[in-house]
Every structure is written in C-alpha cells, then in structure tokens.
Amino acid sequence: xxxxxxxxxxxxxxxxxxxxxxxxxxxxxxxxxxxxxxxxxxxxxxxxxxxxxxxxxxxxxxxxxxxxxxxxxxxxxxxxxxxxxxxxxxxxxxxxxxxxxxxxxxxxxxxxxxxxxxx
Amino acid sequence: xxxxxxxxxxxxxxxxxxxxxxxxxxxxxxxxxxxxxxxxxxxxxxxxxxxxxxxxxxxxxxxxxxxxxxxxxxxxxxxxxxxxxxxxxxxxxxxxxxxxxxxxxxxxxxxxxxxxxxxxxxxxxxxxxxxxxxxxxxxxxxxxxxxxxxxxxxxxxxxxxxxxxxxxxxxxxxxxxxxxxxxxxxxxxxxxxxxxxxxxxxxxxxxxxxxxxxxxxxxxxxxxxxxxxxxxxxxxxxxxxxxxxxxxxxxxxxxxxxxxxxxxxxxxxxxxxxxxxxxxxxxxxxxxxxxxxxxxxxxxxxxxxxxxxxxxxxxxxxxxxxxxxxxxxxxxxxxxxxxxxxxxxxxxxxxxxxxxxxxxxxxxxxxxxxxxxxxxxxxxxxxxxxxxxxxxxxxxxxxxxxxxxxxxxxxxxxxxxxxxxxxxxxxxxxxxxxxxxxxxxxxxxxxxxxx
Numbered sequence: 001x002x003x004x005x006x007x008x009x010x011x012x013x014x015x016x017x018x019x020x021x022x023x024x025x026x027x028x029x030x031x032x033x034x035x036x037x038x039x040x041x042x043x044x045x046x047x048x049x050x051x052x053x054x055x056x057x058x059x060x061x062x063x064x065x066x067x068x069x070x071x072x073x074x075x076x077x078x079x080x081x082x083x084x085x086x087x088x089x090x091x092x093x094x095x096x097x098x099x100x101x102x103x104x105x106x107x108x109x110x111x112x113x114x115x116x117x118x119x
Numbered sequence: 120x121x122x123x124x125x126x127x128x129x130x131x132x133x134x135x136x137x138x139x140x141x142x143x144x145x146x147x148x149x150x151x152x153x154x155x156x157x158x159x160x161x162x163x164x165x166x167x168x169x170x171x172x173x174x175x176x177x178x179x180x181x182x183x184x185x186x187x188x189x190x191x192x193x194x195x196x197x198x199x200x201x202x203x204x205x206x207x208x209x210x211x212x213x214x215x216x217x218x219x220x221x222x223x224x225x226x227x228x229x230x231x232x233x234x235x236x237x238x239x240x241x242x243x244x245x246x247x248x249x250x251x252x253x254x255x256x257x258x259x260x261x262x263x264x265x266x267x268x269x270x271x272x273x274x275x276x277x278x279x280x281x282x283x284x285x286x287x288x289x290x291x292x293x294x295x296x297x298x299x300x301x302x303x304x305x306x307x308x309x310x311x312x313x314x315x316x317x318x319x320x321x322x323x324x325x326x327x328x329x330x331x332x333x334x335x336x337x338x339x340x341x342x343x344x345x346x347x348x349x350x351x352x353x354x355x356x357x358x359x360x361x362x363x364x365x366x367x368x369x370x371x372x373x374x375x376x377x378x379x380x381x382x383x384x385x386x387x388x389x390x391x392x393x394x395x396x397x398x399x400x401x402x403x404x405x406x407x408x409x410x411x412x413x414x415x416x417x418x419x420x421x422x423x424x425x426x427x428x429x430x431x432x433x434x435x436x437x438x439x440x441x442x443x444x445x446x447x448x449x450x451x452x453x454x455x456x457x458x459x460x461x462x463x464x465x466x467x468x469x470x471x472x473x474x475x476x477x478x479x480x481x482x483x484x485x486x487x488x489x490x491x492x493x494x495x496x497x498x499x500x501x502x503x504x505x506x507x508x509x510x511x512x513x514x515x516x517x518x519x520x521x522x523x524x525x526x527x528x529x530x531x532x533x534x535x536x537x538x539x540x541x542x543x544x545x546x547x548x549x550x551x552x553x554x555x556x557x558x559x560x561x562x563x564x565x566x567x568x569x570x
Binding site for chain 2: 046048073076
C-alpha cells in the first residue's frame, strides 16, 4: 500500500529526529532505516529528504559534520541537538493525540460493525 | 566498457547546471548515489545496471532541483502540498528586468548631470574631478538593485547608502592642488573601495560568512568577463552607427559620445550584474573554463619574462608607469588564481590546475618581490611621494596575500590542511583590501596635503 504524499511529508520531521536521536546518521542510511522500519511501505524520495535535513539544520534542530567513511568518500553526517530533542518530544505528543483519537474512532467503528453483525 | 566514475560525474554536473544547489549539496547527493550503486553492485548487478537504477531512484533531476530551491525560500511543507508557483517567479523576474531598465536610465542620467555644472570627461581641466566621481553614478544603483532583491532591512539600506553618501561628500570636499597626485590616487582607489561596499549589498546578511564572500569574488570575476563582452558589443554598435550615418553625410559622433556610450555603459553595468546574478547556472559553466585556459598562458608568459629579466639583468621597474602596470598584472594573476579557487570543488583531490595555481602564485611572488625592491630603491633614492607609497602598500598587500595562498597551498598538498582553509584565508583577507583602499582614497589626501 502506498502512503500518500501528504502523510509522508507530515511525518518526515519526526522520523528524521527520532532516527537521529538514536545515533548520528547520513541521508542514505536514514532513507534505508525508514524503509526498514515501515516494512518497505514508506519510501522517501531523495529529493525530499535532503531539503528536510537542510531545513532542520537551518532551524537549529540538528547539525551536520563531514566525516570519512569506510568507502573513502567524505560523508555528511547529521547529529541531533538539544533543541531537536525538545522538538521531537513535542511532535511525539502531537502524534500521540492524533493517534489516540483516531484509534478511539476506529474502535467505535469496529464495535458498530460487530453489533451490526451480531444483530 | 562502462565508465562508472565518468557517468556519476556527468550526473552531478547535470545537477550543477540547474543552479539550485550548493556545492556541498551536490557532494552529498553524489555520495548518496554512490552508496546506492555500491549496494546494488553487492547484490550482483553490473556497474551499468546499478548506475541506471540508482539514478532512476534518485528521481528526476528537475524534481530534486525544485525541492532544493524551496529550502532557501519558504516553508517546505506548503510547497510540497501546493505546486510551486511558477507565475510568481515569472513576475519577480519581470520586476528585476524593470529595475534594470529604470536603473540604467537613472545611472546614465546621473552621468550626464555633472555636465550641467561644467564638469566633463572630454575637458582635460575637469576630467579628473569627473573621473573621481564615476563610481557614484553607477555603483549605488547596483547596490540598490541587490538591496531590493534581498528585501534588505532599513538598517542595511541606511548603512550602505550612508557610506556612499559619506564617501561622496568627503571626496568632493577635499581640495586638490597640482600635480593632483592624491586626487588621481583617490580616483583609482575609490571605485575599488566602493565595489567592496557594493559587495556587502550583494552578499546581504551573508557578508561575514566565507561562503558569501567566495560567491562575491566569483561574482566579481564573472561580472568583469561578461561586462567586457557586452561592452564590446556596445562598441560594435557605436562603430556601426557611426559608419551608416557617415554614408549619408551625417556625423553621428556627438550622439554616440554624449548619449549612446554614456547610457550604454550604464546599461552594460546593470545588465551584466543582472545576468550574472540571475542566470548563475549559465555563467558558471563558461567562466571557469576561461580561467583554466588563461592561467597556463599567464604562467608561461610570466616564466619567460622572469627568465629573460634574469638573463639580461635589466630591471623593468625604473619607470613609474611600468611599476603600476606590474601591479595591475599581479592583480590580474591574483584574480585568475582566485577564480580557479572559487570555481573549484573544495572536496576534490588536488589536480593539475592546483599545481599550476601554486606555480602561478610563486612566479607572481617572485616578480612582486623584484617590484618591491625597485620601489624601495626609488623611495630611498627620490624620497616619499604619494604614488610610490601607494604602490609600495599595494605591493605589500598583494605580497602577503599571495604568500599566504602559497603557504596554504603547500600545506594542502602535504595534506596538512583542508582546501576550505585556503578559501577562508582569502575571504578574510578582503578586510585588508577594504582598509587599504579606504586609506589611499580618504587618508592619503590628508597626509600629503592634497597635492
């Protein structure tokens, strides 16, 4: 199933912040990570991820540094800052509100259905 | 045989041409592509297959470039949901063109105004006073163009226009006595000083950052190249006008001298600035090639010159005019070197042009050293004059600049420093130029009693 573009866009910042909170990472690894986490359901395009990273850097939520990698190329790593952790906490709360509310409605929905079935 | 490296390079060049990327962005994306290719090759694909699939996955270059261009403008999420507003960019472009036209006209008229007061470039008695003010007719308009473009704050407007006004008042309040040496020095140094001020308007809020300044250096080089080209076109137009009207026994030269060239020059400056700034991607592909063609040629010329000078034992610095000529040549060499540096990818491995750049710097250093000794000799033999002191200062400033570049280049080749350090050195050194140019333009007349 393909997740819609809007939902991908809205979830991008919490995803990036959450992944970076675990450990410093770079673009390619972040995309792979998201793919793994969602079981290939949510695939980001590169054109989207990098602007998000740069935007977050501009907002002072994350910072970047260049580091050599095992392949010999210099890689741009991103690290979460304290402001980023705070932002993540806030985003988490917001998502929990949405998630909790939606779950409730879905629960009701299925209950109705069950009643309908039993009647 | 499929050349993976060349293909990756041509892909990133393709991105570069879009003009929305900073060099670091491109390296980041290129690394990403490489990672993808590595993974696919590990899974058993051939290099060619892996490359094609990776490029496909990266997505349409247009789309990536569009996403990147948004980062610097507005909230990304708004753009992701609403399509980019094409009409707006078309509208702003129209606004800039209108600005260019209006400012060209104003600058051209500004050049005509002094004639009402009897100041004219064609009159040898007042030519110097006219020349001294030349930068005030055009540079404030260029600065204003950038200030409008960046939607600068009132504070920025006030500081830049304030400096222009202050410089204008100061320079015109200074008296001048024969032989007018200091006035001529002011006339030469003031435009360069004010160009750096215009640079602050060009860089906007980034004027303190190394990247912003490197952009300004690149912008300066490209403006020189394009300005020259456009001005050549103007001269052709003037000659053509002259010729066809001559055929019907009409002398058009008064019109050409008084209007075509004046307004044409103003328009040339404005159009150049507009083109170089807004059509970055077109310009960037062309100008570095010019620098790469001419830096070896300059190197050869200077090496031969140095060889002949040593072999014959004649010093070319006996005449003052030649001394200034050599200063100009050093500035040109510095310009070339800077241009090659600014057009270079800071994360590249060192290549032939880096070594050539170092050779160019070292040769220029040696010639500068010879020139310096000639100036010192003249100073001790004939006493201090404003011209000699100015030449001495220029040489010292250039010497330190080139020396620093050479030193950092050597460290870079020995892998003891990053290329970024070379850029940082150069961009910080702009302060020294601003200060020195300011001293010659404003303090020299005071020291030497306006002679």
